[in-house]
Amino acid sequence: MKKLKAVCSVLVLTLTVISCSGGSDDPVTPPVTPPTGGGGGSTVTNPTYTSNIKAIIDGNCISCHGPGGENSAVPLQTYAQVSAKAAEIKVRIEKPAGDPLVMPKGGKLSQTNIDLINKWIANGMPN
Ligand code: HEC
DSSP, X not given: OHHHHHHHHHHHHHHHHHHHOOOTTSOOOOOOOOOOXXXXXXXXXXXXXXXXXXXXXXXXXXXXXXXXXXXXXXXXXXXXXXXXXXXXXXXXXXXXTTOTTOSXXXXXXXXXXXXXXXXXXXXXXXX
16 A cells, blocks of 8 residues: 555656646647648638638649649639639539539548538638
């Protein structure tokens, strides 16, 4: 029992030292933001092209809809290009996975990202 107590106090001491060693000279750790799937969380009420939509398109579409891509004829690299195709984009991202017309081709966006794009379009596509 005495031994256990000793072990315990050593543990407590060690923990105290560890938890106190993070002095003010340590670099400040940035707050951890939860993964959002690229374009922001589903809690975003007013997604904009610049802060939310561009990241989704860059991460999921540009490989084909950019220079040298399979469908570089329909580039999706700028606000003007994406907003001009919004109606077709909405139709394509809502196709079920496995549908020959679904975009991204051969895949499927997360529901969070689909919701964000739809909200963006419904809100008048703010840049
Ligand atoms: C693996 C390559 C690939 C990826 C990734 C991809 N596309 Fe496509 N996309 C294509 C090809 C090829 C076509 C032309 C064939 C067709 O219409 O299905 C196309 C067609 C389209 C069209 C129709 C354009 C038109 O006016 O005819 C839209 C809109 C579109 N893609 C949007 C997207 C969006 C949005 C994403 C990302 C979420 C995406 N695509 C990802 C290959 C891709």
